Amino acid sequence: MRYNDMAEALRARAWIGAVALCLSLAAFALLIGFGRGQPAIAAPASSDNLHLGVASCSGSTCHGRQEADGRIVRQDELMRWQEPSTPGGAHSRAYAVLASPRSQAIAARMGIGSASSSSECLGCHADPAPAGRGPRFQLSDGVGCEACHGGAQNWLQSHYAVGATHRSNVQMGMRALENPAERASVCLDCHFGSSRKGQFVNHRIMAAGHPRIVFELDLFSTLQQHHDEDRDYLERKGGRTNNVRFWAVGQAMALDRSLDLYGKPTGGAGAFPEFYFFDCHSCHRRIFDDEDARPQKLANPGRPIPAGMPPYNDENMIMLSAAARIAAPALAGRLDTDSRAFHAALAKDRASSIAAAAKLRGTAQALASAFSAASFNRDQVFAIIDTVSSEAISQRFTDYEGSVQAVMAVDTLLNALVNSGQIPAGAATSIRGDVNVAYGAVRDPNDYRPVEFRRALGSAVRTIRTLR
Structure with a gap:
């Protein structure tokens, strides 16, 4: 079952009332559009699968439909990810914001060259793809599907096969984002920081003009939600999201x-x-x-x-x-x-x-x-x-x-x-x-x-x- 319309309206009002103070990160560390360059990202070794790129998920029989008429999942997830002016489309805008005057001014103050090609920025404003990139991968996609769901090399074909289960997908490298600790660990890399290159907004970066980092797992998850919690979801993922659990686990993981x-x-x-x-x-x-x-x-x-x-x-x-x-x-x-x-x-x-x-x-x-x-x-x-x-x-x-x-x-x-x-x-x-x-x-x-x-x-x- 989807969140009801009133709950979504409440979330939207909360966003409008708090955007300037609570979600600065969502408004900056995620905003993007479409660039063309493919500069390198310094990334650590990882057991993650090869990242194949958003194009690999965008077929009309997969997640690229214009209408939410899929039998199991909505299948318009790409369109919702690309929504041009809403919090739900923020991940898809994260790369293009690096070309904005504000981003370029921050990069100039820090002396790191262009923000669009600096590893100091690309660790969060794009998918680092630590295990490598497939031929359809584009850095300009920003924070694409696999940045959150994990590299799809080993599960792209099998995850929609007859008889496939969510558990088998996870065993092949898909991230179990229905688990609050797993999701928090993924989100915190950019929405709080990590020790990886380009994923830590230190005081020097903030002094150069970057917004203050703020994170709350359940609120951010709701703003980015591209799926319905219908009967199929409950069967595949083992139940409906417990929002309070996500909030509480997110607080503990953020402190950790x-x-x-x-x-x-x-x-x-x-x-x-x-x-x-x-x-x-x-x-x-x-x-x-x-x-x-x-x-x-x-x-x-x-x-x-x-x-x-x-x-x-x-x-x-x-x-x-x-x-x-x-x-x-x-x-x-x-x-x-x-x-x-x-x-x-x-x-x-x-x-x-x-x-x-x-x-x-x-x-x-x-x-x-x-x-x-x-x-x-x-x-x-x-x-x-x-x-x-x-x-x-x-x-x-x-x-x-x-x-x-x-x-x-x-x-x-x-x-x-x-x-x-x-x-x-x-x-x-x-x-x-x-x-x-x-x-x-x-x-x-x-x-x-x-x-x-x-x-x-x-x-x-x-x-x-x-x-x-």
């Missing part, structure tokens, strides 16, 4: 990836640490030199660090704390202890912080496993929404990044209740205004007011609570 990258020995810029890992707005604040200085920093119970030290970006830690209290209570205390210890270790030395990061990473992985097995029933979803705005959690919304994640979480969880039929779509529509007020509170990162944000988020959650 962040801590993994932090621990890499190459992180840093000269004498300085890599600022990418730290909360942007803890440093990017107004400076007061007069005797009546008005420091903007608020006390944060989750960050036991001395005043004046930049805190690690803990947006995913905050969301995980809310989810763990409800869906994995046995791990909730461990998460809070390990995250506080990690923050405290940052004030000591790098060796201590790396050791603490490794411990916290183990907790994030345990949470990912626990959430993957959790059902997230109606009562749990409402409880998580309540917890996000509770006093125990909301006091940690002192900086912009965590607050953005909180708004996306409330929106995602509300829509999950609609998508699963646990609350009427009309009832959710009636409280959209309150959610949009919370979005408005974080619309401008340079005008973020923590106290006002908490008030707006609390108001939205109280209204959602009436549906319980």
